[in-house]
Amino acid sequence: MSKIKVLDKNMINMIAAGEVIERPASVVKEMLENSIDAGAKNIIVKIEDGGKRLISVTDDGCGIAKEDIPVAFEPHATSKIKTIDDLTAIKSMGFRGEALASIGSIAKVRIVSREKDAIEAYAQEIDCSEKSAVMPASSSYGTTIEVRDIFYKLPARRKFLRASSTEMTHITEQFTRIALSNCNIGFTLIHNDRQKYRLHPTDNVVSRIKTLMNEQIASDLLSIETKEKDIKIKAYIGMPANARSNNKYQYTFLNGRFIRDKFIIHAIKEAYRGLIEPNKHPVAFLFIEMPYDSYDVNVHPSKIEIRFDNSSLVHSQILGIIKEKLRSIELDVVSSFDNLTAQNGNIAADATISRSEYIRRERIKDAMENFFTKSSKPISTQGKFSFNHSTANNAGANRSQRISEDLPKSYYNTDSVDIAQNQPDKKNTILQIHNSYIIYQTPDGFAIVDQHALHERIIYEKLCDRLVRNQKPLESQKLLIPEPIDLTTAQQQAIEDNKETFNKLGIDIEQFGPKSCAVHSFPTLLKDANISSFVQDLLDVLMDSTITPDAEKLLHSIMDMTACKAAIKAGKPLSNEEMVQLLRDKELVDRASRCPHGRPTTIKFTIEELEKKFKRTGF
Numbered sequence: 166m167s168k169i170k171v172l173d174k175n176m177i178n179m180i181a182a183g184e185v186i187e188r189p190a191s192v193v194k195e196m197l198e199n200s201i202d203a204g205a206k207n208i209i210v211k212i213e214d215g216g217k218r219l220i221s222v223t224d225d226g227c228g229i230a231k232e233d234i235p236v237a238f239e240p241h242a243t244s245k246i247k248t249i250d251d252l253t254a255i256k257s258m259g260f261r262g263e264a265l266a267s268i269g270s271i272a273k274v275r276i277v278s279r280e281k282d283a284i285e286a287y288a289q290e291i292d293c294s295e296k297s298a299v300m301p302a303s304s305s306y307g308t309t310i311e312v313r314d315i316f317y318k319l320p321a322r323r324k325f326l327r328a329s330s331t332e333m334t335h336i337t338e339q340f341t342r343i344a345l346s347n348c349n350i351g352f353t354l355i356h357n358d359r360q361k362y363r364l365h366p367t368d369n370v371v372s373r374i375k376t377l378m379n380e381q382i383a384s385d386l387l388s389i390e391t392k393e394k395d396i397k398i399k400a401y402i403g404m405p406a407n408a409r410s411n412n413k414y415q416y417t418f419l420n421g422r423f424i425r426d427k428f429i430i431h432a433i434k435e436a437y438r439g440l441i442e443p444n445k446h447p448v449a450f451l452f453i454e455m456p457y458d459s460y461d462v463n464v465h466p467s468k469i470e471i472r473f474d475n476s477s478l479v480h481s482q483i484l485g486i487i488k489e490k491l492r493s494i495e496l497d498v499v500s501s502f503d504n505l506t507a508q509n510g511n512i513a514a515d516a517t518i519s520r521s522e523y524i525r526r527e528r529i530k531d532a533m534e535n536f537f538t539k540s541s542k543p544i545s546t547q548g549k550f551s552f553n554h555s556t557a558n559n560a561g562a563n564r565s566q567r568i569s570e571d572l573p574k575s576y577y578n579t580d581s582v583d584i585a586q587n588q589p590d591k592k593n594t595i596l597q598i599h600n601s602y603i604i605y606q607t608p609d610g611f612a613i614v615d616q617h618a619l620h621e622r623i624i625y626e627k628l629c630d631r632l633v634r635n636q637k638p639l640e641s642q643k644l645l646i647p648e649p650i651d652l653t654t655a656q657q658q659a660i661e662d663n664k665e666t667f668n669k670l671g672i673d674i675e676q677f678g679p680k681s682c683a684v685h686s687f688p689t690l691l692k693d694a695n696i697s698s699f700v701q702d703l704l705d706v707l708m709d710s711t712i713t714p715d716a717e718k719l720l721h722s723i724m725d726m727t728a729c730k731a732a733i734k735a736g737k738p739l740s741n742e743e744m745v746q747l748l749r750d751k752e753l754v755d756r757a758s759r760c761p762h763g764r765p766t767t768i769k770f771t772i773e774e775l776e777k778k779f780k781r782t783g784f
């Protein structure tokens with residue numbers, strides 16, 4: 166008996182729809198791209214119920230001819246590709262001719278369109294591929310497509326749609342990508358009759374970034390513009406201090422199309438190496454223009470992945486320009502550091518520096534004061550110790566190197582202390598080097614502890630204890646003055662959606678004005694952390710999780726981040742008592758030899774190993 170059947174047209178469309186249309190946000194993306202391809206100057210997106218009830222896009226583009234309306238909803242129907250040559254150099258956003266056919270197969274659709282020179286508009290309704298006749302309608306120039314009840318005949322697909330707020334977050338992201346790369350077009354986004362964004366056409370990208378992102382992301386962007394070997398790049402990059410805990414705030418556009426490319430992501434990260442913590446991601450907006458035939462967009466249906474003919478050229482060019490820009494600002498930092506030394510720390514008066522820079526300088530000041538009070542002789546009287554002011558760049562390096570060579574022993578906290586309770590007779594020597602590592606004697610050798618990694622591990626275990634094992638919220642403290650934070654609408658939504666997580670962490674946060682929130686209480690554990698940047702990073706983690714939701718994993722990544730922020734930083738001088746306390750806590754913590762990120766917290770050396778090493782040098 167024959168078992169093979171040719172699928173009917175509806176089935177084929179529905180299967181194709183599965184590839185292109187994953188969720189309401191995919192519909193928004195496809196329809197916005199069509200409007201842009203149609204030359205629209207103003208586009209209005211109306212959403213109801215996260216797109217589950219309605220997605221409507223209205224544009225003032227070229228419109229569709231009466232006889233083309235039914236054809237537009239046929240699979241593989243496109244006005245954008247005519248010959249093979251067109252396919253090798255794609256200039257339009259769409260070209261596969263499958264979006265409208267897919268959308269028409271999974272929802273109730275109504276299209277109304279009027280060409281620029283037509284006296285009448287025409288409308289058609291399509292209900293899961295069932296088409297009505299094309300009828301005259303009244304409308305101004307351009308096209309409106311309304312998509313209702315997405316996946317209503319496919320309950321298995323509809324079940325996978327998430328809460329309206331989550332779907333709206335995805336829609337907002339698609340809207341943001343398209344709005345960022347088409348500044349010359351006006352965009353409006355309305356959700357449940359409330360206007361989320363109204364963007365006027367502009368030639369100022371930064372102002373659009375400011376409207377779409379929060380203030381912190383958009384502040385202090387450095388701009389770069391270059392053209393080399395047919396590749397034109399305009400970039401707006403964030404200061405290292407503004408780096409984030411995920412790469413959500415990296416937007417790359419290639420000839421106006423949002424792309425994600427591993428070579429570009431790598432180049433951006435590489436350019437910031439040494440300037441940001443390894444687990445942080447820089448903020449960067451890259452607009453690349455290059456010949457259409459030097460890459461292939463026809464790799465994936467969503468066209469986010471592309472293939473460059475010469476990816477290493479793209480990589481090296483991006484790496485080069487960002488590195489150069491960062492190097493130019495790094496020099497400023499060094500010279501202000503020198504001023505700081507000269508003025509002996511009178512820095513609060515400078516009103517032009519940012520808050521994070523102020524905090525950084527204060528830390529340097531504290532560390533220096535600490536250093537001077539601990540050191541038995543003032544640095545300047547030590548013959549060998551001198552700064553070379555003419556090479557400002559090397560001053561820092563010289564300094565730390567010299568400190569370890571020349572300082573009197575008393576600086577190192579070499580007093581004997583008892584750290585291991587299980588060996589009460591043994592007197593151990595314990596010392597801190599480079600304000601970052603603690604060295605102590607063990608029964609059969611010595612160990613080096615990374616102070617930040619160990620403390621991070623200890624806090625992580627304590628958090629696990631409280632939040633996971635005992636299910637208790639973190640202890641928190643009411644703030645004297647609530648701390649206001651600038652947020653995007655998507656971030657505000659994420660706070661609404663994650664109220665429980667905020668409660669668990671002891672963060673009391675409430676909406677405060679249209680684009681900001683105020684923090685009323687904050688965990689005591691994080692008393693030294695910057696509240697705004699903690700909340701921003703927390704939101705990055707939470708918003709990332711909407712893609713792969715796993716409550717347990719999420720809580721662990723939040724605990725990771727919290728532990729990292731609350732832990733003693735590398736570079737912080739510790740008193741003897743603090744070091745002893747840290748090493749005592751180490752005993753209490755299981756598996757304490759690794760920090761939450763899997764890096765070791767302690768490295769042990771045995772006398773045996775040392776002897777081997779020294780014997781070898783003897784030969």
Ligand code: ADP
Binds near residue numbers: 195229
């Ligand atoms: P593609 O964009 O890949 O060509 P689509 O299925 O998205 O395929 O659209 C099919 C065709 O319908 C397009 O090629 C275009 O001619 C027409 N079209 C779709 N949306 C619009 C619009 N908003 N304005 C004008 N024409 C449109």
Ligand code: MG
Binds near residue numbers: 198199258259260
């Ligand atoms: Mg299209």
